[in-house]
Amino acid sequence: MDRMELRLTGSGGQGVILATIILAEAALYSGKNAVQSQSYGPEARGGMCKAEVIISEDEIGFTKVMKPTFLLALTQESLNKFGATVDENCVIMMDDSLVEIETKAKNVIKAPILATAREKVGKAFTANIVAVGAINKALGLASFENLKEAVMGHIPAGTEEINIKALEMGNDLIK
Amino acid sequence: MTRKVLMQGNEAVVEGAIKGGMRFFAGYPITPSTEIAEMAALKLPRVGGRFIQMEDEIASMAAVLGASAVGTKTMTATSGPGFSLKQENLGYGCMTELPCVVVNVQRSGPSTGLPTSPSQGDVMQAKWGTHGDHPVIALSPSSVEETYHLTIRCFNLAEKYRTPVILLMDEIVGHLREGVSIPENEQVDIIERKLKERPDVFHLPYHVCEGEYVPRWHLTGYDVRYNITGLAHGVDGFPTNNNEIAGALVTRLVEKINHGYEDIVTFEEYMLDDADMMVVCYGGTARSVKTAVDMARAQGIKVGMFRAITVWPSPEKELKALSKKIKSVIVAEHNYGQYSLEVQRIIERPVGFVGKVDGTVITPDEVLAKIKEGR
Amino acid sequence: MASKLIDKYMREDHLPHIWCPGCGHGILMRNVAKAIDNLGINQEKVCLVSGIGCAARAAGYMDFQTMHTTHGRAIAFATGVKMARPDLEVIVIAGDGDIAAIGGNHLIHAARRNINITVIVFNNDIYGMTGGQYSPTTPTGDYGTTAPYGNLDRPFDIGLLAAAAGASYSAKGTCYHVPQTIKLIEDGIKHKGFALIDCLGVCPTYYGRKNKKGGAVEMLTRQKENMITAEQAYKLPIHERESKVILGKIAENDFPEFTEEYQKIIDRLVKQNG
Known part of the structure; x- marks a missing residue:
C-alpha cells in the first residue's frame, strides 16, 4: 500500500481532529502504520480547522502531508482553501451542501454528511463519525470492526448507540 | 505481540x-x-x-x-x-x-x-x-x-x-x-539510586566510593542528618571557600558524565555503510531526513543519515570516525545553525547546513535539494 | 560550656556563624531550636529548607535534614519535599528579601494552597549579605546603599501579606520577646497548614548604621518599648503602625491542608483501581 495522506478540514467544533484520531487508530488496529497531527492554536477552538493522518504499510518518515491523496471538506471556506491546491490524484470528499469549486482532482465525492448527522442520525454533533464511516468505506483503510472499536474508545458513555448508527450511516453513504 | x-x-x-x-x-x-x-x-x-x-x-x-x-x-x-x-x-x-x-x-x-x-x-x-x-x-x-x-x-x-x-x-x-x-x-530495566553501604560515610552526602564517580545516596529521615547546598561544597555537603575542593568538585561533576560516555551516548545510523555523504540530525527533523535519504537513494545518490539520540554529550567518537570515511557532511536542524557548530568542531571541517526558523517544518524536498547541491 | 540546645541542635563544627556582632539572627535561630525541642519532634524528621541571604545560612548551622537552595525559592523547594514526604516536618527559614521580594510569588501561593510548611522569617529590613540594600520591608524614607536619598517604596507587612494571601496561621515575633516568639513558632509548627512567623530582627551593621538607629542594644530596646499586640496593631491605620513593633497572632484558622486533601484523591483512586 502506498503512503496515503489524508487531510480533514472543517470548522472548529466539527470534530475533524477526533475523526483523524479514530482513523489513525483503526488503521493501527488493522496492522498498518499511522501518524496523526493537527493544527494548534485559536483555530482549534472555532474558525477553520485542519487535521491530518498518514497511513502506510511501511514505516512513516516525514510526518506531515506533502501531497494529500484525500481531502475532506465540511465547510465552504475549507473547500475553497484546500481544494484549490490538490493535484489530480487526490480524492475530494465534500459535504453536498457546499458549492463545487474548480479543482484538478478527478474524483470528487459529494456526500450528505452534515444532513445525515442532523436529520437521519438526529444529532448534528455526529457529523464527524458519519464522515469517518464514509471515508473508511471510500478508501478501505480498516475493517468495519476495527473502526467501530476505535470509535467506541473515544465517545462519552451513553452515546454508543447513536455513534454506531452514525458510523453505519456514513459507511452506507458510499456505494 | x-x-x-x-x-x-x-x-x-x-x-x-x-x-x-x-x-x-x-x-x-x-x-x-x-x-x-x-x-x-x-x-x-x-x-x-x-x-x-x-x-x-x-x-x-x-x-x-x-x-x-x-x-x-x-x-x-x-x-x-x-x-x-x-x-x-x-x-x-x-x-x-x-x-x-x-x-x-x-x-x-x-x-x-x-x-x-x-x-x-x-x-x-x-x-x-x-x-x-x-x-x-x-x-x-x-x-x-x-x-x-x-x-x-x-x-x-x-x-x-x-x-x-x-x-x-x-x-x-x-x-x-x-x-x-x-x-x-x-x-523494562529500571535503575534505582545506588545506596550507601558503609555506615561510616552515611553522614557524608558527597562521599564517592573508590573507583566510582557518582556519590551514593542515603535515605532522608533515617539515622543521619546532612546538608546540601548550591555553594561549592566538600564531601560533607557544607559550603567551602577552599579552591582545591571547589575545583575538584566541578571536575568530578563534568568527569562523571564524560566517564559514562559509552553508556550514555546512543545514536542511529541509516544507510551509512556505503555512503559518501551523510546528513546529521536529531529529534523530529530525522523524519524529514530519513524520507529525503530514501528519495535520494531512489535516485542513486549514496547518502545516509546519522541521528544523535543522545544529543549531549554529543556522539563525538562516532561522528569523528564516520567523518574519516564520509567526505560530505550536512547538518539538518530547526534553527539558524547550532548543532552544526558542534559537528563542525568534532569533524574539524565545514559542514553543509539545512535549517529553518520560520516555524514551518523542514521538508524532505528541502533536505534532498541540499543533498544534491552537496554532491 | 555550650548549652544543651547547642549540643543537640547546632552543628558545632560549622560554628561560629558568619553573622555580624549584634545580629539578631542568632537569637531567632535559637528560638527555632527551642520551639522544636519543646515540641519533642524527632530531629531526623525535620527538613529545614532555606534560600539565599544571611538568614538562609541558618540551615547550615542547625542539625536537621537541611537544604540550602537558591535565592527566593526555599518555599518552592520545600513544597516538593512536603509533597514527596508528607511525614516530614518541613520548615523554611528566610530573610525579608528572600521571602518577600524574589520569593514573594512563592510565599503568597503556598499560603493560598495551605500546604503544611512553617516559614520563619528573620526580618531585619535590609539585604545584609550583599551589604545593606533596601528590602521590601525597609520603611519608606529609610536609607540603604541603593536608597542613598531615602527609600521611595512602601514596605510590606509580611505577616499581614501572608494572612491576606490565605495563610491559615500568621504571627509576628521579635528578637527581644524571646519566650513569646518561641511560643508563636511552636504554635506555627504544630499548626496543620501553612504557617508563617514574621520575626523582627536586628541588623546593627547595615540597617542600624545607615539609619542612625544605634547598636544592637538600642535596637532591641526599641523593640521592647514600641511593642503593641497584633490585635491592637490591626486597628491602627498603616502609617501609625509603622513605628510600632507588633507581637502576636494575626491569623489562626482551620482550613483544609493541601497534602491531606491530595492524599484523599490518591486513596479514592487507588481503591477504585483495586
Missing part, C-alpha cells in the same frame, strides 16, 4: 515516566508541552504519585528538586520561555547532584516566538543554559514510541549519574500521534 496504542508524543512522555518510576511531577502550563502536565495530573494519583501545578516555572523546577532530595523520582515539563526560567534551579540540580527529568518541548523563539510551531532552537541552551561549568545529559526522540522509551531512559540515567537529564523534544514529535507498543514490566 501486544497491539500498538495510538498516543501523542506528550502523552508518551507521561506513560514512559510512570513506567520509569516517576512519582512526583510539578509543572506550569505552557504550549506546546501542556499535555504533559495534564496527563501527569490525571495519571499520577492513580499510582499513588503526586502532581502539583506550581505558581510558575521556577517554582516547578524547585519543587521537583525538593522532592528528589528526599528520594523521589521526579519530572517537570516545559517549553522555550519556561526552559529559560528553569535554568538557575537546573544548575542547582547539577551542583547538588539531584536526579530529575526536565522535558523541553521546543518551540520557535526567541522570546514568546511562535508558541505552536516546531523548533530546535534550544539545543545549545540545553548544554549551556545554566551558568557555570556543569554536566549535561540530553536525549532527543524522533518518534512517539521512542519518546516513551527515552523517557524511561532519562529516569535511569538521572538516577545512575545523579544529575538532571533533559528530554529535548520538539513540537513535531510532542504533538504527533503514533502507535506505541507498551512493553510488559519485566521487559
